[in-house]
Amino acid sequence: MSGPGARRLRKSALCWLALSPLLVLCLFPYAVMFITAIKPASEVLRPTWWPSEPAWHNIVDMWNATGFGVALFNSVKVAVLSTAVALAVSVPFAYALDRFRFTGEGAVRQFLLVTQMLSPIVLVIGLFRLIVWLGLVDTTWSLVAIYGAFNIAFTVWMLQSYFATIPRELEEAAWIEGASRARAVAQVFLPLALPAMTVTAIFGFINAWNEFVIALTILRSDSSHTLPIRIFSLVAGRYTVEWHHVMSAALVATVPVAIVFSWLQRYLVRGMSVGAVK
Amino acid sequence: MTINKLRLGAAALALTAATAQADTVRVTVAEYSSLTGPYFEDAAAAFEEANPGTDIQIEVVPWDVMLQKLTTDISAGANADLSIIGTRWLVDFVDEGIAAPLDDFMDDEFTGRFIDVFLSPSVFDGQTFGLPIAASARAMYYNADLFEQAGLESAPDTWEELVEAARAIDALGDDIAGFGMQGAQIETDVYFYYAFWAFGGELVQEDGTSGLNTEAGIQAAQLYLDLLNEGLTQEGVTSMTREDVQNLFKEGRVGMMITAPFLATQIRNEVPDLNFGVAAIPAGPDGDRGTYGVTDSIIMFENSQNKDTAWAFLDFIFTTEWRARFTGGEGFLPVQTAVAAMPEFADDPVLAEFAALLPEARFAPVIAGWEEIAERTSVALQTIYLGQGDIEEPLTAAAADINPILGAN
Amino acid sequence: MRRYDAILPYLLLAPGLFLAAMIILMPLWQLSVLSFSDVNRFGVPRGLTGWDNYARIFADPDFYRAFWRTVVWTVGIVGGTILVAFPVALILNEDFAGRGVARVIVMLPWAMSLTMMAIVWRWALSGESGMLNSALIWAGVIERNVQWLAHGQTAFPMQIMIGILVSVPFTVTIFLGGLASIPDDLYEAARLESASAWQCFAELTWPLMRPFVNIAVVLNTIYVFNSFPIIWVTTQGGPANSTDILVTYLYRLGFRIGRMGEAAALSLLMFLFLLALTAVYVALATRKGRA
Known part of the structure; x- marks a missing residue:
């Protein structure tokens, strides 16, 4: 009766039971968002948990009312490009930190941490002047550069803890066979680092996808706005808030990310495994 | 480079x-x-x-x-x-x-x-x-159906009548509040001025100092606090923004509230069946009355x-x-x-x-730094609404902070 | 070749350092100038004033209250996050039915932007039309609506809870990575020596996880200390400043009341405080790690 199957079942039940309070809390905001998004306008203010009939058209209405398509395009563009920028500078960065010993290594690490220490709401004052000085106001390119720069710290840290797990011997073997350092990196090292780079890329993507304060300060015209600005403008200081539209917008902006996340989670942990924090 | x-x-x-x-x-x-x-x-x-x-x-x-x-x-x-x-x-x-x-x-x-x-x-x-x-500008909205159910003939013309009307409406049900009161975020101070002006208060007195802690300020704050303590307002006043109270009004759960003309536009678009009326902001004991433009x-x-x-x-x-x-x-x-x-x-x-x-x-008075004055006043009012002590002290403290901004001492 | 190798690491670092320096050094310089200037309502400096802005910050009683609340806020969220995330990571590291699904659910709060998360919670916490109250009434936990955001005593713990919720996924990820890095044969060996589960944890898991806990504490402290949307969206620091932390205080100074000079001074103070805090923590953690 109490074979290994039953034991596993009991263990699973215990695990789920222990996790359940947290799981409920994690799902709660999504439930609120989803249910409010499909409530008919007349029921939005009533705190019922199920609409009398799902109003799927809310999502279409919201899409048209907020110019969602353009903002979606901008968000994808900014998130993809800024992630690419962050990776392009972080991969050599992390490689250098992991494979070389050089003076100032510790200082460089500390510096990366320091770049995260100024609150974004303060940072914008200085950043904005920089952007004005460069003449890049109202361009999504400035966001690409800023988000890319912001992600460097985390990206380098993630990449480096993974790079540490790629045995040096592999590269050294390539050198012995006469390959240059660059070739060894390109043909031996980078292919092995690909999973880590993928995972790291997703982090950068999500940060850029969700950023609001900097985008709000730098972007001006409707045609350059990103999603968080469009969504925030639905709630911020209007004389009436159409909550079902707000939640529809949030839902449409969040669900793709959530799906990518769920597909990603296995790589997420594996990508970070073994790498020690130095 | x-x-x-x-x-x-x-x-x-x-x-x-x-x-x-x-x-x-x-x-x-x-x-x-x-x-x-x-x-x-x-x-x-x-x-x-x-x-x-x-x-x-x-x-x-x-x-x-x-x-x-x-x-x-x-x-x-x-x-x-x-x-x-x-x-x-x-x-x-x-x-x-x-x-x-x-x-x-x-x-x-x-x-x-x-x-x-x-x-x-x-x-x-x-x-x-x-x-x-x-x-x-601001005027008082009232829910005509609730008024009828409560046996009220017309909208109150004075704050004293408003308290009576609020009592009658509040008795209609647990879910229904007599007077909708704003207590959070932008214009929390303004919601207070309606009563403050009715009691003859002036935001900036003739000598250039803040009028918050005058007799009118204390009476107005006392009136609101009494409404609150008697349970004649909706619950959770200090978390209720103007928009929150308007939502309750649209739901038919608030008998009276003071707000701007755009609520009427919203009601027509969102809840056209709501039977509401608009009346003047109630007057004080001496017939003073003021709306916010x-x-x-x-x-x-x-x-x-x-x-x-x-x-x-x-x-x-x-x-x-x-x-x-x-x-x-x-x-x-x-x-x-x-x-x-x-x-x-x-x-x-x-x-x-x-x-x-x-x-x-x-x-709003033409004063440099008005936003800071509004902020300071709102905090004092929230302190009073939360019932953390007496009325005069927070108002006096706020006035003391406001006077330097007004350039008075 | 030798000389090339000596400068190569710096060449590799250069682009990243340049970008990172641009977004931090320029703003830091700008803020320093502002903080020592007489700045008008719209952030235009009108000449230097020395330490005036700093003095005015230190003379404001609201600053001290906000500071202590920030300490509670940061310690509460970072501590709570570690306390929740560690056992959760241990469980998620076990092999049980549906582990993949559970992992996804735990990660979900991370997928939503912080601003959006705060907006959803503000809506859910609303006293009269909030779905949290209706859920709790349905579950029989409470009998009548709780006005969560009307009092600091209920609003602030709720905000800390939201803070924990959004920090857990990131932290669990770090911990799972750490747990995966502990080789299985270590446990095998321990089992051969018939160590108890507790001994395994205390003498294997915990020491090996220390570096991961440290990085989680440092990063979370930095992020939480500066976190703005949760409090701003739900209460704007109210009612009666009872949920005001340094960042919301700073925002009001700079953008509502128009005292940009003081805001700049405060932001530098916060930056230095955070810098000192992490330096001390890192020093302590590495020393203990060696002992």
């Missing part, structure tokens, strides 16, 4: 841009509702069509972050040519030389379009620095390179046709005589009630 290259590139870009857009006017617009953006886009398109070679760029900003955006823009010298601002901020813009005087552009015909009470808050020392783009102004920046085109655009949106569309859509009060005379506004019973209150309207 990279920076220099970038700069060069940017400069080259800017140069070509400058020649191509000699007649570009940037307009920062506050978002009142989902209609605001489209309205200004349409106006810009119509203007560009009538004036070939011009380019009007509309930049819509959510109200909550408007001041933040303006501050960052101005501090970096990257502000637009025209911008909507709260008229209560205007004095700061004038003091710092940021807003340009408009008198050289305005002729008698143009000035004559406006109802004087709305234009005058934007005039300093005889110079006009802004044009009223939006105007509202608010205007938002559109200003021209002193550093604008394109003042003439910017003015032409202002002249354009302040024509009757464009004014009527804006005012009707957003649910504001007409600021122009010709618009007010149009049947859709003149025959509107709700607007008529608001218009009747205008002679009693008080506008």
